[in-house]
Amino acid sequence: MTPQPVRRIATPPTARILVSVEVDVHTVRRGDQLMVGGQPFTIRDMTALGPDRKRLTFTTGEILTMNATTILWAARHIDPRLRRGTPR
Template structure:
């Protein structure tokens, strides 16, 4: 179901699109793990992702990315 991250938190690797990406998702870009801090809607279903580092990434509505998502406690 979930895996343990180095810090001990339960995480899950999942595929996301612009419709399903969430704040807190961690995306591997250029060998660096980038955590999504905020999301902004763009025309035609695209989104712009703002990372904790201050960097931006725009993704098309059909873009598919693998992210690490911390599992929420129930």
């Protein structure tokens, strides 16, 4: 008897879900979507301006500087197949 091949279920690479997370200057990531003044802005680039400051550049060209006391809510895409806290 020949062994049967294992059937694998293909999952699309975009099988990610959107969650809401609280972010500060140390936890913000490139690709996060921030709500500022009721408008969504997606972070394109970040520049460190010292240990507790970052300049965020959005895809629309706007710039926001976060400092140690800035706390915002962000929408972040996560892969539900990975444990929390593991990098993508």
